[in-house]
Amino acid sequence: MIKGRRTNLAAVKEAILKRDGAKCFICGTLNGPFDLHHIIPISKGGDKFDLDNLVLCCQNDNRMLRAGLDEALTNEYLFSIISSSSNHLGQFMVTIESVKGLVGTQNSQRARALLNRMLYANIVSAMETYLSDKLISSVSRDDLLVRRVLENNPDFKSKTYALQDIFVVYEALRQRILDYLSSVIYHNLPKVQKIYEAVFGIEFPGDLAKIYKAILIRHDIVHRNGRSAEGVLVDLTDDDVLELVLETTRFVSDLNRRVQEAV
Ligand SMILES: [Zn+2]
Structure with missing residues (x-):
């Protein structure tokens, strides 16, 4: 039996690593550390531990996702993602984050x-x-x-x-x-x-x-x-x-x- 939140999250992270490999779901980098990203935010009723609701995300990209649309106009990094011609998943995710926020x-x-x-x-x-x-x-x-x-x-x-x-x-x-x-x-x-x-x-x-x-x-x-x-x-x-x-x-x-x- 897994007990306690901490252990639970660690176990979940391990299961994600096993499923997706140790890489960022957006940019594919193998360089950690990685954060767990909830596709449906917990604040909007998303399940904290459900594997279907979780992906592994590098800290750069997770910052980008958290920044949301408002900062898109001022945050240089976010702007570079949106205007970058090759980061199509990043562009998709920035839109999705804005949707989630609304x-x-x-x-x-x-x-x-x-x-x-x-x-x-x-x-x-x-x-x-x-x-x-x-x-x-x-x-x-x-x-x-x-x-x-x-x-x-x-x-x-x-x-x-x-x-x-x-x-x-x-x-x-x-x-x-x-x-x-x-x-x-x-x-x-x-x-x-x-x-x-x-x-x-x-x-x-x-x-x-x-x-x-x-x-x-x-x-x-x-x-x-x-x-x-x-x-x-x-x-x-x-x-x-x-x-x-x-x-x-x-x-x-x-x-x-x-x-x-x-x-
Ligand atoms: Zn990444």
Whole structure:
């Protein structure tokens, strides 16, 4: 039996180390010391000891997460993360931290309901942006990945060219692939999944049923002013928003780790 808070946290940390390895979930550094980061904060009802709610985070990145959005404009380090072209998970997490900070801040029922719809849609947007930016920036830096997009994608299968045009086609190929990747709708997860699996040779992590459902809800929020096709107003509680925070953070950070290990 594990007794006492201290022992409990130590045991939890050990279990996380075993699950994820001794590295920061954002930047992947192996240089500790590491903090435990609660995806749903304890102050918002997150479970302190639940492994699903915990990731290992280097102290630099944990400071960044704690700083939140307000300091983003003044804190040089945070600003460098947000504007950095390659730290896509860091950018996702900064958005998620801002969302977490806003959950539960409105007292009136109407304001709370509206804010929750906005936050919910924003989480899905942040996930889409991660999926798009991570893929495009990785492909733009690696010719092998360009080739994998081309050779594994059904959208390119039917194209044929005259031999005389081969160099013209070749010279424009890279840009064409990047343009293609920019045109993908990144909440079309089945399609994005196929591209990721072909390009990085990895599998998408876990069960995505809850994220699929969230994408449909986001559609009603963004394109139907918060109402379903039947006219019913989408009703989201603080817990619904926080649960999506948890699901997307787990998904994006798991995926990020798989991509990091693959390239
Ligand atoms: Zn880190």
